[in-house]
Every structure is written in C-alpha cells, then in structure tokens.
Amino acid sequence: MKLVDTHCHLDDERYDIDREELIKKLEEKMEFVVNIGFDLPSSIKSVEYSNSYDFIYAVIGFHPTSISEYSEEAENSLRELSKNKKVVAIGEIGLDYYWMEDEKEVQKVGFRKQMKLAEELNLPVVIHSREAMADTIEILKEFPKVKGIFHCYPGSFESLSEIPEGYYFGIGGVLTFKNSKKTVEFVKKVDISRIVIETDSPYLTPTPFRGKRNEPSYVQYVLEKISEIKNIPFEEVLRITTENAKKIYGID
Template sequence: MIIDSHAHVFKEYYNEAEIKEIFEKKDIIVNIVGYDLLSSIESVELAKNFDNAFSTCGFHPYDIDKLNKDTLNNLKKILLEPKTIALGEIGLDYFRDLTPKESQVEGFRKQIRLAKEMNIPIVIHSRDAFFDTISILYDEGYFKGVFHSFDYGVLEVKKVLDMGFYVSFSGMITFNKRDELREAAKIVPLDRLLLETDSPYLTPVPLRGKKNMPHNVEIIYDYFANLRGIRKDTLYKIVCNNFFEIFKKTSLTMGKEVSMFKILRKEILGPEMVLMELDAPNVSKTAEPGQFVVVRVYEKGERIPLTIADFDRVKGTITIVFQKIGKTTHLLGTKKEGDSLADVFGPLGNPTEIESFGKVVVVGGGIGIAPIYPISRKLKSKGNEVISIIGYRSKDYVFWEERMRSVSDKLLISTNDGSYGEKGFVTDVLKRVLEEENDIKRVFTIGPAIMMKAVSDMTRPYNIKTIASLNSLMVCGMGMCGACRVTVNGETKFTCSDGPDFDAHSVDFDELMKRLNIYKEEEKLSFEKWKEEVK
C-alpha cells in the first residue's frame, strides 16, 4: 500500500473521469485536504464515496478571511465525520501578501484550539513564517500533527522534530537548488516521516510543468528511497505505518487497528512458550514465509523482531510464537485475548526463496519450529518432497507436531533427553538422513544459532546448499541502525534488509553468537528491575 498523505483532489482541479481514475487505483490511499469550508465538505463527500480516501478539513491561511463563528461551528461538525482524520491545512504563509498577517495568526490560533478541544491532529502549512508558526504552537501548547510539504532546512526540521511533529516531504525534494531541503530530509527519523504530492501543485521532476496527480507520489518515494539508501518497498511500509499512527481515526474505517493490534487468540504451547494470533490485515495481506514483524508492546516500549509463524489473508491475521526470556517477551506474555499491542510493523525482511527443488530437508529447533512451518507448507505446495526434522528440549516443549506432519512427507522428532521421539539433537537425526537419503537438493534451518551452525557444518561436506534464517540482535528492522549486522562471505550484511535468510556455509556463526551475547548483563539487569517493579 502506498500513501499520498496530502492532496487536493477537487473538481476545481480534476474532472470527474480523473477523480474516478485516481481512486480506482486500490493500491493507493489519498488524504484529501480542504482549504476552506466548501472544499472541506467536498473532501468529506469524496472520502465517503471511495474506500481508499480520507479527508482533512480546515482553513488555509490564504482563505482565513472565510473563517468566522458560523464556519468554525460547521468545521467542528464535519471534523466529527468518521473519515475526517485531521484539521488542516492550517498555518501561516508570508510568501505572498494575500491575507493580513494578523488575520492568519488569529485564524491559526482558533483552529489549533479547536483541534486541541477535539483531540485531533493538525496539518500545518508554513511558508516564510517559521518563527511565528512555532511560537504560536508553543503558546497554544499543541504538538500533535504534521508539518506538510516541509519547506525549510536542517535547523528548522530539528526544531519541528523536537516538538514532536511528523514531517512530510513533497515533490520539492526533487527540485533543483533545493539542497537545504534534501539535507533536512536526510535527518528525519523514518518513524516520523510522511510523503505527499500536494496535488495538483509541486509536480516532481521529471514531470515539472504538468498537473500533479496522486499517483506521482511514487516518484517521490523513489527519490526519497535513493536519498536515504533504503528499499522502496520498505519505505512504503514505513510511511503507511506512520500515516496510520499519527492519524488514528483511519483504523476505525479501514476495518483494522494499525497502531493497536488486537490479540484474537492466545495459547500456551509449553513452558514459557506463547502463541498469539493478531488482528493485522495490512501485514497478513503481503506476508510470505520467512518474513518477520517488529513488535512494540506499548508506545514507548522496546522494539523486538518476531518471525511470522503463520498468516491468514482471509481472516486478516498473523500468528507469532515466542519464548518468554527477557523483560519485553515476559511483558508481551502478560497480554490477554482482547488486549491490543501498540505496534506490529511489517512484514519485514525478504521472503524465503522457494521453488520446486526436488527433495528438501527442513530442520527446526525449539521456537524455530514455528517459522519453519510456513516454509515447509510452501515447499510442499511447490511439489517438493519434504523431510522435516524438529527437535525439542523435552516432551513438555513439544508443539505443532501435527501441523508439521501435515506439510511433510516424512517427519522425524527428537528431544534432548529422549522423553519423546528419538533421544539426541536434530543434528544426530540429520546425520542419519544425509547418510540414507540420496539427491537432497536443499536444507533449510531455523533455531538457536549454535544449532544452525551445527547443521551448516554437517551439510558442508555433502555440498548441499543450506539456508539459515538468522536471529541477530535488531533495533530498527529497516537496515538503518546496523545493530543486526552479520558477516556473510566476508562481507557485512544486515539481517533485517539483506536477510534474514543467508547461505549458512558463508555465515560467520562465531561472530553472530558473540554479538548475541553482548548485552546479556544489561538484559538481565533490565529484567530483574522490571520484576521488582511489577511485584
């Protein structure tokens, strides 16, 4: 899904056929922004008529002379419409002397107070008026919203970010002689970013001179992705997530909770092992085996990566399976059916490469059995002969045996203590399979790093390509922070954006395991402190 967070799709600028064409593109969501009462009402009507449209209503500084007691009351009414997600665009514009500054300031203040009263975000227009804009915002004490079509430099964007606002960039970042704007765009945190066309204005290069259209936002995504060195599909997901996060009313009409994902089902699978089925239609719609999500339990909580264990596109759900080890997984484990999570961001990472290989072996250990299941299912659906080896600590930890059996031609189970299945490690079983089976084309493995290293070492002499899904330390999940870096074939790779699947024979597992233990003491202290706090 691609977001155009700010456009003026009105009959004044577009004919009926053009408007229909804009919203027939179901892969785009457009926020239609009014500039006075009549355009705001038109935006509300368009949002009612098209599922992929939202409305934002308010008085632009150039039209502030139309704001009076009656129109302000009418604005208040339409802000209550289900698909009206913000008050805007409002602000100050000193570039042209079209409206007295005093009137702009008074109108800006009135609309901020209305937004504050209704607890709705504001969409801010500020041009050649930065100091007055932020001074009024500080005076009014309201910092929920977006600076749209940002038109300033690095110092200004830092101030806006410090105040807590999101920042939206338009086609201006593609213009010549806008280096200061591009420098500002480089430092905006990705979780505070929006992109827009401001259609029909500010047409991006190379279409300058033509009427701008919402679908041209894709050019802006391309440009921004190159500017920041990130994948465009990742940028789509980031902006989409941010849009639903700042404009929370969107969740009420899209049939989903993007910022508060409901736990539909919770199941205890074994000691400290929990399954949760989450309402996450935007994630499930594009999820593939091998991908993961980044979860936050509460708004200011730690971001933790969890591999998608299953997904249902019809129900709009994803399933996660995790083991309660540290503070955040224990905190997540306290959540009950019907509770919601602050954020589930994804799907992230590259899907597992799956085709018709022939005979394949999948090896899952512990919690890694959960994400190996959708991989096995897809391998089976592609006509592969699937031999599955799954290992547990003991019988008490066994889960998803029947699920794995349903997607395997042969299922082999081991436990460390021999309390269920064969006694020993998965590598003991794998050794026998490699000796007995001919023509194995590929091995897939997910589990503890030490187990995946052992699997890799065992398959190397047989020259069987082995794919390991790595579980590195991770913070951003988008390839920006570098926390998840691993060495593969002598080169630094990021697990989140280059992986999580890698050729196991090329992975420096010793380095990976060392990095996984680097914060053990800090994690232990954090967990102990949290346990004391919740006593």
C-alpha cells in the same frame, strides 16, 4: 504494497474533466489518500469524497490565504463536519507571508483558533507555513497537546529541533527538483520515523512530470528519491512512512 498520499486536493478544478476515472485508477494503486480542505466548500467536498470512497480520508479547515472567511459560523460548520468518522485532521492551517492575502495578525488569530479547535476535537493538524517559520513554531508551542504534519516542510534541519516532537514532516515532489538542495539535506539528516509522503496534487509535480498535473500515485517518485538519499530499500521506506501516516491520522 500499495501507496499512500497524505496530502492532495482532488476537488481542484483541474480534475473536473476526469475525476471519477482518476479516482478509480487510484483505488487500485493506493492504500489510502487524504484530501485536504482549504476553505469551507473544499472541506465539504473532502468529506463527500471520503463518504463515497473507502480509501479517501478527509482533512477540514481554512488555509491562511482563505482565513478572512473564517467566522464563528464557519468554525461551527467544521465542528459539525468533524463528527464524520473519516475526518482525520484539521488543516491545512497556518501562516502564509508570501501571498499575504491578510495581515499577519489576522492570519495568526485564525491559526490559533483552529489550533484550539483541533485540541478541543482531539484531532491532529496539517500545517502550511510559507516564509513564516518563526511565527508558526511559536504558535505550535502554545498548543503542546496538539500533534500533526508539517506539510511540504520548508525549513532547514537546524530549525527541526525547534518544532515540537509530535510533528511529522510531509515530503513531496519538491525533493525531486534540481534546486532542492535544502530538502535533500533535510531528508538525509532527519530520522525516517518522522517522515510522511505527500504530493499536494495537483501542485508540485515531481520529476519526471514536472510542469504537468500532479496525481497521488506520483508519491512513487518521492519514495524512490528518499530511498536513494537515505540508502534504505524502497519497500522499507514505503512501509515505515505508511506506518507513520497511519499513526498520525489515526487510520488502521
């Protein structure tokens, strides 16, 4: 059975030296990968890759650290891009109070506008939230029709009940880190029907490659760790999380 990566950034400059080679290699191992935009150029690139390769899908949107670039014109560009059939969600969008490139209020306005856009286009969302859990959840609740993926879920099992039911949790390389107690605890308790697997390549490389450039096929190590934590056979973890990913992204 082939692997799935629900979140990667193959447009990142760290792939400039061997991107085509890497994609060829991935094509053999991966059922599909989803390339995630964080501003307009990366969203356009995501769509370009999805047009060039059957197994690549695109997510388009403005990351909270790029939110100052979000304008009416930019929103219309996303609308235009979303007409492409391989665009499966709006993202990654949300709040980042760690980097704080823009004021909280500015981030919230941009987040709400993109949630509204997802609702209008009937697309799910990919959420990025860093040190902003309460405000993120508050905004998600304002859009009860919208579903999505909580990427690299940073919360505890306790805050899970606050998150609307239509959301899946993206689990990645962090789970394999030595200091990942919170994520391990979360994975132990959460129902596997709400987990999807991601790498966030080129970032968050799992053990045993931590520190090196990440790549989508390394979901293997995340799957192995979940299998171990939940005591579910690897193939079963892969099968269920693949189904979850297809369901939320509307991929058949």
